Amino acid sequence: xxxxxxxxxxxxxxxxxxxxxxxxxxxxxxxxxxxxxxxxxxxxxxxxxxxxxxxxxxxxxxxxxxxxxxxxxxxxxxxxxxxxxxxxxxxxxxxxxxxxxxxxxxxxxxxxxxxxxxxxxxxxxxxxxxxxxxxxxxxxxxxxxxxxxxxxxxxxxxxxxxxxxxxxxxxxxxxxxxxxxxxxxxxxxxxxxxxxxxxxxxxxxxxxxxxxxxxxxxxxxxxxxxxxxxxxxxxxxxxxxxxxxxxxxxxxxxxxxxxxxxxxxxxx
Amino acid sequence: xxxxxxxxxxxxxxxxxxxxxxxxxxxxxxxxxxxxxxxxxxxxxxxxxxxxxxxxxxxxxxxxxxxxxxxxxxxxxxxxxxxxxxxxxxxxxxxxxxxxxxxxxxxxxx
Numbered sequence: 001x002x003x004x005x006x007x008x009x010x011x012x013x014x015x016x017x018x019x020x021x022x023x024x025x026x027x028x029x030x031x032x033x034x035x036x037x038x039x040x041x042x043x044x045x046x047x048x049x050x051x052x053x054x055x056x057x058x059x060x061x062x063x064x065x066x067x068x069x070x071x072x073x074x075x076x077x078x079x080x081x082x083x084x085x086x087x088x089x090x091x092x093x094x095x096x097x098x099x100x101x102x103x104x105x106x107x108x109x110x111x112x113x114x115x116x117x118x119x120x121x122x123x124x125x126x127x128x129x130x131x132x133x134x135x136x137x138x139x140x141x142x143x144x145x146x147x148x149x150x151x152x153x154x155x156x157x158x159x160x161x162x163x164x165x166x167x168x169x170x171x172x173x174x175x176x177x178x179x180x181x182x183x184x185x186x187x188x189x190x191x192x193x194x195x196x197x198x199x200x201x202x203x204x205x206x207x208x209x210x211x212x213x214x215x216x217x218x219x220x221x222x223x224x225x226x227x228x229x230x231x232x233x234x235x236x237x238x239x240x241x242x243x244x245x246x247x248x249x250x251x252x253x254x255x256x257x258x259x260x261x262x263x264x265x266x267x268x
Numbered sequence: 269x270x271x272x273x274x275x276x277x278x279x280x281x282x283x284x285x286x287x288x289x290x291x292x293x294x295x296x297x298x299x300x301x302x303x304x305x306x307x308x309x310x311x312x313x314x315x316x317x318x319x320x321x322x323x324x325x326x327x328x329x330x331x332x333x334x335x336x337x338x339x340x341x342x343x344x345x346x347x348x349x350x351x352x353x354x355x356x357x358x359x360x361x362x363x364x365x366x367x368x369x370x371x372x373x374x375x376x377x378x
Contacts, residue, residue: 051292056285056372060277060296142270174270177303177370202350203303235351235360 064178067146071153071181078158081264082166084180086204087188088197089170092214094122096188096247097165101129103250104257108162108264113152115144115169122167132156143174146181162264172201183263184208190215191222195229198236205236210243212256217246271308274370275316278309281372286321289377293326299369300334301350334367 059065075082085093094114101110112133114122123135134155136148149166156164166182168175187208189197192215198205205211211233213226230242243259245252282294298306306329313327336347338354339361345354347367353360 051376051378052289054285054375054377056281056374058281058285058372060274060281060370060372063277063280141273143273145273173303177270177274199351203301206350232351235353238361 061177061179064146067150068179068181071146071150072183074153075158075164075181075183076267078161079267080158080161080164081260081267082164082180082182083260084166084168084175084182084185085188086168086172086175086185086208087170087190088172088193091170091188091190091193092247093167093170093188094125096212096214096245097167098125098129099247099250099253100165100257100260101126101131103253104260105130108261109160110163110165111156111161113144113149113164113166115148115167117141117169138169142169142171143178144168144180145178149180162267163260172197172204176201176203176207183267184210186210186212188212188214189229189233191218191224191226193224195225196232198229198233202236205233205240208237208240210241210259213242213244214247216244216251217249271304272312272316274304275309275312278313278372279316279320279322282325282375283321285372286375286377289321291322291325291375291377293328293376294322295328295330295373295375297330297332297369297371297373299332299367301347301364301367302370304370306331330373332366332369335365336362337365338362 085097087093097112101112104110110131112126112131114126114133114135115138116122116135117138117140120135123133126133132155134152136144136152138144138148144166153164166180185208187204187210189211191213194200213229216226219226226244233240233242241259243252243256245256247253278294278296282291296309298304298309309329310327317323317325334347335344336352336354337344338357338359340359341354341357343354343356344365345356347362347364350364351360352362354362
């Protein structure tokens, strides 16, 4: 039985998390015990089959949203700034994380949740920076959800953290719909992709508050109009904050770091 | 393919609302701007409903049209996609009023 949300062991086999490794870190989060076990007793009764209409009016994502809200309260209580990094595969999320963790070492304490369908390759890369990391493999799943994040966060000593980075599964569609309890969704787009991606995947750019335009060191070699791309992003989401960065050369990373540090300071 | 988890969510909500009674039909609302494809939900529904109170139930999907409100000129108008400008003044600061719904509306039970 998992202590954080009341789910039974049969609910957990689809995403791997080691429940026993860190349940002694002393924090309680009773407010995250959100979902009650829903009993599914199915029995036939009566023979008169008079149909009855029940008004439900329930948001299909209500359960995820409830768990996400629980996560958000918990992160706030712990003073941890939480970002949900989303993008298509190959935009450079993991490289941005590696560089950020290395450059801000000693200034901010990070932990990372890595979401991928399979392998722990990214977790190995993050671990090499010295930051605590938890890999979540979604198997057939195309996104992380609030439940997975709730369990993955149990692996960290939240009291010692400033920032929790959640690297979502590389996918510009599905992760847009699932709130994880983060403070901000950060969408990463690289200049080796099409500049019209914000228009092609509007939900994601609509739901993100920050966009990192990555690999700008490659701009001289590709047919990518950065101004046009940013105009498209602002068309979908006029308030979006955009940083031009190269995680390879470090260009533009300072602005991103300043934004990150300001967010972390606000949470304390 | 997040329609699979969406559909599992539908089945869970229906099972807890139907309190053990067999579900004959379920009506859901999917907004035109929600990133959920009705056909894919229908495709997943049969598999998700198997061995539950919803097995054999009819799935009725109602699309909710999208409407927007312009922050600049306060016009209200139908929206086909997130990146459309306000038809009255051309501004892109458009708040979505409806069209993002993803909701179980009602059930018909035995």
